[in-house]
Amino acid sequence: MKKVITFGEIMGRLSPAGYGRITQAQSLNITYGGGEANVAGGLAHIGIPAEHVTCFPNNELGKAATGYYRQVGVDMSHTAYKEGRLGLYFVEFGAAMRPSKVTYDRADSAFANLNPADFNWKEIFNGAGWFHWTGITPAISEAATVALTAALKEAKAQGLTISADVNYRKNLWQYGKSVKEVMPDLIAQCDIIVCGKADAEDILDIVPTGAHKSGWHDICVQIKARFPNIKKIINTKRGQISASQNTLSATSFDGSKVIKSDTVEISQIVDRIGGGDAFMAGYIYGNLVYGDEAKSLAFAVAASALKHTIEGDINLSNLDEIETVMGGDITGRLKR
Numbered sequence: 001m002k003k004v005i006t007f008g009e010i011m012g013r014l015s016p017a018g019y020g021r022i023t024q025a026q027s028l029n030i031t032y033g034g035g036e037a038n039v040a041g042g043l044a045h046i047g048i049p050a051e052h053v054t055c056f057p058n059n060e061l062g063k064a065a066t067g068y069y070r071q072v073g074v075d076m077s078h079t080a081y082k083e084g085r086l087g088l089y090f091v092e093f094g095a096a097m098r099p100s101k102v103t104y105d106r107a108d109s110a111f112a113n114l115n116p117a118d119f120n121w122k123e124i125f126n127g128a129g130w131f132h133w134t135g136i137t138p139a140i141s142e143a144a145t146v147a148l149t150a151a152l153k154e155a156k157a158q159g160l161t162i163s164a165d166v167n168y169r170k171n172l173w174q175y176g177k178s179v180k181e182v183m184p185d186l187i188a189q190c191d192i193i194v195c196g197k198a199d200a201e202d203i204l205d206i207v208p209t210g211a212h213k214s215g216w217h218d219i220c221v222q223i224k225a226r227f228p229n230i231k232k233i234i235n236t237k238r239g240q241i242s243a244s245q246n247t248l249s250a251t252s253f254d255g256s257k258v259i260k261s262d263t264v265e266i267s268q269i270v271d272r273i274g275g276g277d278a279f280m281a282g283y284i285y286g287n288l289v290y291g292d293e294a295k296s297l298a299f300a301v302a303a304s305a306l307k308h309t310i311e312g313d314i315n316l317s318n319l320d321e322i323e324t325v326m327g328g329d330i331t332g333r334l335k336r
Contacts, residue, residue, distance in 0.1 A: 001049060004128070006040040007148060008052075011032065012032055013088075013312075014090050015093070019092075028090075032069070033312070036134055036136075037052040039281045041072045044073035053078050055080040055082060055118070057082070057085055084109060087104075088104075088105040094243035095243055096242050100272060109140075111140065128160055129160060131160045134165040138182050153189075165194040166187060168198070168203055180205070183204075192231060193233055195235060204226070207219070214258075235251050244269050259297060272307075274315065278315035281300075281315060298326045
């Protein structure tokens with residue numbers, strides 16, 4: 001099977017033990033995470049060859065983060081190293097009515113200051129069939145945007161499937177370009193995007209007109225008209241009962257019909273960070289293995305739901321566990 005390539009920043013993740021608050025902490029647990037890299041990790045863990053491309057500081061933290069993703073089978077052979085710092089984020093986990101909270105410390109990282117010339121995309125995409133990126137990468141810096149633009153040009157030239165989670169992070173866009181200046185040209189290169197109503201408005205100035213059955217269906221029709229290269233638009237829907245209990249479902253639009261998944265209830269959340277990345281990894285897996293949209297959505301939702309029960313950014317659910325939930329069994333019966 002051809003390799004899946006992802007590109008983006010990996011940060012150090014620091015959190016108090018259990019459900020402690022940052023203000024209480026006298027020590028912090030460290031792990032590593034990044035949206036695109038988490039997709040590669042989720043795929044590698046269930047047997048899909050995956051490589052993540054990034055830039056790390058040339059120090060022990062950069063080496064530790066590289067090793068962390070290699071442990072789950074992610075190819076990190078095109079990692080660039082340079083002087084600088086590793087971006088960080090701090091997480092405290094919510095419970096019941098208290099939400100989880102994330103605090104970022106990622107400015108001026110090695111990735112933000114990467115050299116686009118360090119990435120030979122023609123070589124990187126050799127033997128690859130899929131390229132995935134997110135809207136976080138072009139928000140980080142102009143250098144990251146230049147590197148991503150070159151990657152998309154080469155991926156298109158080599159005929160790779162290109163997917164993106166276009167997620168908008170307002171506070172990241174600080175280098176002089178706006179999301180509306182940058183993102184439309186990047187989105188135009190994609191075959192598949194993850195996009196909700198809020199992102200469509202914030203990035204593309206697209207809002208529902210009431211011409212179709214739902215607001216999301218309506219914005220999908222407008223996106224397809226503006227970006228005819230896009231073949232499918234997908235989105236997840238989260239029901240927020242409390243910080244400890246959510247529901248999850250997904251929807252897909254291919255230009256003619258909307259397909260909806262069943263809703264999965266997540267009754268005891270351990271760690272919701274990386275849930276969207278687990279969904280994307282599951283969706284890519286479904287496309288590569290099943291070739292059926294309904295099954296792809298069901299697998300993706302099951303993968304994401306299970307990620308909520310696992311500590312860390314990467315979905316370490318096994319294939320049989322995902323398929324069990326995909327089949328409707330959420331009892332969590334003891335396996336012997």
